[in-house]
Amino acid sequence: AQTVTQSQPEMSVQEAETVTLSCTYDTSESDYYLFWYKQPPSRQMILVIRQEAYKQQNATENRFSVNFQKAAKSFSLKISDSQLGDAAMYFCAYRTDGDKIIFGKGTRLHILP
């Protein structure tokens, strides 16, 4: 069975600095999707970034980028120039069969002004 592990329950970063959130997963599949979702306090969960496993190029969305290491089954999220609005719970997720998604337990990110 696939699993998703986020080893950092909480992290803090100074405003304008860069932070990296870690995620590892376990699967025997060769083609799959990985995601990072963001859940701000008392607000809706939204997609931050998506990576397709067959694409070697790391996905990027503005200040958000991933480091996808397929062989190591690692999928970290880098946030550059951190802003106060980046404070949220971040979930790493893996798409399994039938469009189901398995979520990690989350990393709560604090932005220090």
Next chain:
Amino acid sequence: DVKVTQSSRYLVKRTGEKVFLECVQDMDHENMFWYRQDPGLGLRLIYFSYDVKMKEKGDIPEGYSVSREKKERFSLILESASTNQTSMYLCASSTHTGTDRNIQYFGAGTRLSVL
């Protein structure tokens, strides 16, 4: 923009009550999902549906049932609410076609307290 609407943000119910949580999406998505979110446990899948009148059990279906009579609406039912069902419930929808395939879009959540 995709919109997933959950009928209530907060609900307070008594033990033994039958509880209905409603979810509606406006993007003609085939797939709909119900999760519960608890601190330290992340999101856990309760039930999901790939089509009208179709349902599949997720990882924690005990004590819950679902209904999908129309494509846009997916209801979660707690047949007899218990205190251990106090939680945040999230609904999501997705499509398996197009550029948005596999991306789940979430509602704002319903925080249910069972007393």
